[in-house]
Amino acid sequence: MSDNHHHDRDDEGDRWKHNGVRVIKGDQLDDNTPQTPGMYRQAAINHARVGAQKIWAGTVAIEPNAKTGVHHHGPLESVIFVLRGKARMRWGDRLEYVAEAGPGDFIYVPPYVPHQEINADPDHVLECVLVRSDNEAVVVNITDVDPVEKPEEVYWVDPIHKRPG
Template sequence: MTELIMHGRDWRNRGVKVVRAATQQRASASGRGRATAFDFEGTGGSKIWIGTVTLQPNERTGAHHHGPHEVAIYVSKGRSQIRWGEHLEYVSDVGPGDFVYFPPEVPHQELNPDPDEAVDFVVVRSDNSGIRVDLDVEPVGHPETIC
């Protein structure tokens, strides 16, 4: 438990969720219509930001978090690796149709390991203030893969 919990935070179990396209709740048995990835009913939220992010081939973001805001991303095209944790010690490979949710203040990074194809995300943030806190962290060399 020494490396996994830093500064009183258990990043492995801190609420990061990956929702695969195949496991989303469908509104109809035919698979068409609305799909629910995260249900935030009753939260009372009224501020939100929705946009897109494109990572070019072999591009990556720096380690960062979005302060007190929640963030959800949807992979619309391409494949990506998402890393998170105090030293980006956890990783999940994601592709088209997958969602990833980050609770507030979770350090994370998006990577595009593909040398030829860009990856496109649809991003939803719980506030439109544009907070991004860049972090100066040394990522671990071999992150733990989380399915």
């Protein structure tokens, strides 16, 4: 092996050393994110912290009985993973649909879907991991929604997963 070839490999190794895998410790999250009363968001992965181009990830803690206003995230897709607590999601033009999720459950929110996140537990904080398909914090608040009083409960049903009960 020539010295030049060996030197090139060392340069590449240094490139990955500083631009490769990153570990963000749980106690080093950044709360310099848009905040909502009753909710505490912290960024783990974003452009400012690690140079992410197409993804945002972080945590959210939602106080007992707290809820967001009705909103959507434009073209972004969102995934919420429930760590602790009981999440209730309402969605639709009049928030006419509802589903709940608990620890270990994933929630998928497609682009442009009007929705509201709710901590359904009156006594405990809801803790979740949140991942979005872009680095920009797109939140479009919807103020002219006339919510239905009793939303229709919706279950995810496919040939493998049947409606409970």
